[in-house]
Amino acid sequence: MITFVGAGIESLNQMTLEALQQLQSSDRVLALEWDAEFFVQNSIKNVVDLRPLYRDGDKDEDNYKRIEDSILASANIGENVSILIPGHPRLGVTLVNRMQKLYPTKAISGISSFCTMIDDLAIDPLEKGTVILDANRLLLFEMELSNQMNHFIYHVCSIGAARTHYSSPQRGNLIDTLQEHLSKAFPKDHSIALVSSKTNYSTSNSIIWFQLCDLSKQLKSVTFDTTLFIPGIRPKRINKKFLDQLEA
Amino acid sequence: METNTAHPRLLSVVPIDLSEILKEIETESVSNQQRD
Numbered sequence A: 001m002i003t004f005v006g007a008g009i010e011s012l013n014q015m016t017l018e019a020l021q022q023l024q025s026s027d028r029v030l031a032l033e034w035d036a037e038f039f040v041q042n043s044i045k046n047v048v049d050l051r052p053l054y055r056d057g058d059k060d061e062d063n064y065k066r067i068e069d070s071i072l073a074s075a076n077i078g079e080n081v082s083i084l085i086p087g088h089p090r091l092g093v094t095l096v097n098r099m100q101k102l103y104p105t106k107a108i109s110g111i112s113s114f115c116t117m118i119d120d121l122a123i124d125p126l127e128k129g130t131v132i133l134d135a136n137r138l139l140l141f142e143m144e145l146s147n148q149m150n151h152f153i154y155h156v157c158s159i160g161a162a163r164t165h166y167s168s169p170q171r172g173n174l175i176d177t178l179q180e181h182l183s184k185a186f187p188k189d190h191s192i193a194l195v196s197s198k199t200n201y202s203t204s205n206s207i208i209w210f211q212l213c214d215l216s217k218q219l220k221s222v223t224f225d226t227t228l229f230i231p232g233i234r235p236k237r238i239n240k241k242f243l244d245q246l247e248a
Numbered sequence B: 001m002e003t004n005t006a007h008p009r010l011l012s013v014v015p016i017d018l019s020e021i022l023k024e025i026e027t028e029s030v031s032n033q034q035r036d
Helices: A016-023 A036-043 A059-076 A094-102 A113-121 A137-142 A175-182 A217-220 A240-247 B018-035
Strands: A002-006 A028-031 A046-051 A081-085 A105-108 A131-134 A152-156 A191-198 A206-211 A227-228
Touching: A002 A016, A002 A094, A016 A081, A028 A059, A028 A175, A059 A081, A059 A094, A081 A094, A094 A105, A113 A152, A113 A191, A131 A137, A131 A217, A137 A152, A175 A217, A206 A217, A217 A227
Parallel strands: A002 A081, A002 A105, A028 A046, A028 A081, A131 A152
Antiparallel strands: A152 A227, A191 A206, A191 A227
8 A cells, every 4th residue: 555645835744643642553655845954853764865956947747756666676675654744735746647547545644835825825725715716727728717706726836848847937837828828817916925834844834915917027936845826816706695695 | 965955856857648639639720621
């Protein structure tokens, strides 16, 4: 069995007790999130650092294949292997979808960046309704947006990028194309924000507000932890008959 | 080697089921042409 374990975002202290117990009972832990002190303090043994397999400038396929081969090498010798993943293993992790087609796989929930960002922004995503999207799929499938809802657009670090440039997310980034697409649904002066929650790698969270027409200029502030947040616009119409029912 | 200073992006830029999507689009396009 291969188990993907959510590590949380800010630090490994965010993982659930279920996640911790899973790591403690594993024959081997392959880690994409690292805190050596935490592993020792919590009796998590046989931890292998997978982070060097995720290389700057490589294609996704090459990076993921290296990681996948490492997981299968452990699983194929009958080990009970866990893969420690930043965030939630079912939110934006292609490896989980690939592995579950090859091998018995399960996932243990973790606090996701979606959770930490709604905390950072102090919003309830159900009030306006909220859409979470990947920037590349949004543009590839020319998805139409409904401007009354909040939108979290993930992976603005890699728009149209065939390679993983984590040291320079600005390289080959087609953020102009995203700005143009968003401008079809939202006013050009609409306030939007680049949001990065606090992680192991940063000292605090970051929220940078600006107008949609200035999105391209803000590319300099984008890192691999950045998500674009677009608040929904206040509704312009209401179903009065339904309101009467709600207030009856 | 450069050290990553952020979480890795673990979602492939190319959708995992892209080939199936393309096949369906192609099939639909052919059947639309035949109807026309």
